[in-house]
Amino acid sequence: MDSRRGMRGRYVARVRWRLVCPAGAPRSHRFMLTRAQVDPFIRTRGEQLQVAYLADPKGNIVPFLDRMLRLVRKLHGQPLEIVLEALRRQERRVRDASRLAGISRTIVEWCEFTWPPGAEELDSARARVFAARGTLWPPIPGDELLPFTATAALLGRTPEALQRGLYDDRPGARRLHRIPDGDGRALLARYNLELARGVLRDATRVVLHTRGGWRDVFRAVKAAGLMHELVRVGRRYHLILTGPAAAYLVRPARYGVRFARVLPVLARTPAWRVDAELTRNGEAWSFKLRGRARAVSGVAPVGREPKRERFDSxxxxxxxxxxxxxxxxxxxxxxxxxxxxxxxxxxxxxxxxxxxxxxxxxxxxxxxxxxxxxxxxxxxxxxxxxxxxxxxxxxxxxxxxxxxxxxxxxxxxxxxxxxxxxxxxxxxxxxxxxxxxxxxxx
Missing domain, CATH: 3.40.1350 (Trna Endonuclease; Chain: A, domain 1)
Structure with a gap:
């Protein structure tokens, strides 16, 4: 076997992964719903955009989402690639693959993935392995592990383990570390929120209203570094944000990544509303969103001061x-x-x-x-x-x-x-x- 050819093939696979899921992308942006997972559920009514949110009138959606979460919990410790493939295979169980793709992406965004131990050393380890392979060229049958021997000794691994994990620093190799405690109903609410967040990527101006917890929302806005204006109207506050689709932004993607972090914080306030002005395909639209807080496991009640000093950035x-x-x-x-x-x-x-x-x-x-x-x-x-x-x-x-x-x-x-x-x-x-x-x- 040509070991160098095998290594090259695995490297090509890594490059393809980077095109799909760049390693440097923030987690909240990396798994946001794509346009293909949002646009099929957008409806128009006059000059207003509306979203066909997922509902469960017959009581069969929430049990299915519970099964999806149980499936992911069984994959604890598995690479991201395995988790994504397991979720993709569930498409044959539903009629609407676009819905399931969005739900799967929401689950992945909800989970936490960590790098395998020693992943930070693999970039330099590959360089040493490739150099060793070059000095031992051409390869002969039976010497596949020889280039790995010296480097494996430096890292405290066996040559076989280093060969298997030589590319464990690719994004898809991250291991499933934390799985949400929520149930199918919580996943349904989170997916619908992700649909709304996908619509707001086209916002030019957004006004946030909340009856309480405005300080947490404002902290999230400041942590994201968004352009904003806080206006007091009577006893309440209106928080006006510049949207990621504003005409004068020259780095909308960079700004949009930060913008996407605010809506989940707003959704934890007692009662909230969003009034947005959007631009889609050169046309102006309005979009309205309202809701009430839902219980989220592990999240402190709104307005409670943290015991540890917290910084916005x-x-x-x-x-x-x-x-x-x-x-x-x-x-x-x-x-x-x-x-x-x-x-x-x-x-x-x-x-x-x-x-x-x-x-x-x-x-x-x-x-x-x-x-x-x-x-x-x-x-x-x-x-x-x-x-x-x-x-x-x-x-x-x-x-x-x-x-x-x-x-x-x-x-x-x-x-x-x-x-x-x-x-x-x-x-x-x-x-x-x-x-x-x-x-x-x-």
Whole structure:
């Protein structure tokens, strides 16, 4: 047998997997329903889009979904490839393969998959194995394991085990680690939510309404770095989001990945509604969605404060860590806290990430801005300048721009806006805070 030919064949298979399921894609986006799994169930009524959600009037859908979940639970520890194939084979049991394909994808998104032990070492291991095979060319019968011997010894494996698992770092080799505790009814609700999430990929503007739990929704929006505006209407809040199909976005796919994370959080609030403006095939449509929270195993009740300190993003976590180790905290005396009180400006509400307080009474709020366009940023800066009370500093990463504009933006914001690279530097932020901090009126 030509060992090198066998290795090459397996490598080609890996490349094909990457085309279908890129290893770097976030989990919530990787298994979102495709258009082929959503579009067959979209209906039009006037200028409004509606979704033919899956219902169970005869009582035979939920038991079937229970069986699907039992099947997946039996596959605990198996590779993703095996799980997908087992779900695909259930298509012969139903009339509508598009429905089942969407349900299967929803199940996979619900599960958690982990890499096999030692998967991070396989890239370099393959290079050593290929080099060893080259020095032993041409192969002779019986020496198939010879190129694996030295590398296997370095990794603490047998040559046979290394040969079998040489490509266990491909996406399809990830093992089923955690299986949801939900039943068929929970899966039905989750699948219908995924249908709605698939429709919202064409949204240009989305307004979120909720009777409670708005803080959790807003945290999810900020964690995703979405362009947003929080407006207070009476005792309630309306959260206006820029959708992934907005005309001025130059990186809609990148923005859409983050956008998709918000709807599951909204669905856990007591009562919620979505009003969206969509663009499909060059035509404008409206889409409405409403619902009530359903019990989700393992999810804390909405509004309950976590026992451990929680951060909305790696940005926040890194900034807090750097601040606590800096002289600004240890020597100068500044204190950092998570802000819980909104700031108002011309009808718009800001919920900053942090508030910094000095022993002399001065305060300043800091908000880390995620995705942005020059137009969005200009509007936000104008509202920050108009805000009264605690001064607010905006920290913006240049790399997260998702819009195109010919306008010069380097001077945008002046004294209230700080540009940064991949991560904000504590010293730069604190020097700006020192300039703008004031003693608030009580």
């Amino acid at each position: 790696a940005w926040e976590r890194q900034f807090v860590r750097d601040f606590r180790e800096s002289s600004w905290a240890k020597a100068v005396g500044w204190e950092l806290s998570r802000e819980r009180s909104p700031l108002s400006s011309a009808g718009t509400v800001f919920l900053p990430d942090f508030t910094l307080r000095h022993p002399d009474g001065r305060e300043a709020a800091v908000e880390l801005v995620g995705f942005w366009t020059p137009e969005y940023l200009a509007s936000k800066v104008a509202k920050v300048r108009a805000a009264t009370g605690v001064p607010l500093v905006l920290v913006v990463a240049k790399s997260l721009a998702v819009g195109a504009s010919g306008a010069e933006i380097t001077e945008l914001g002046g004294e209230r806006l700080l540009w940064c690279g991949k991560h904000p530097r504590v010293g730069d932020v604190m020097r700006l805070v020192e300039q703008v901090a004031t003693v608030p009126r009580r």
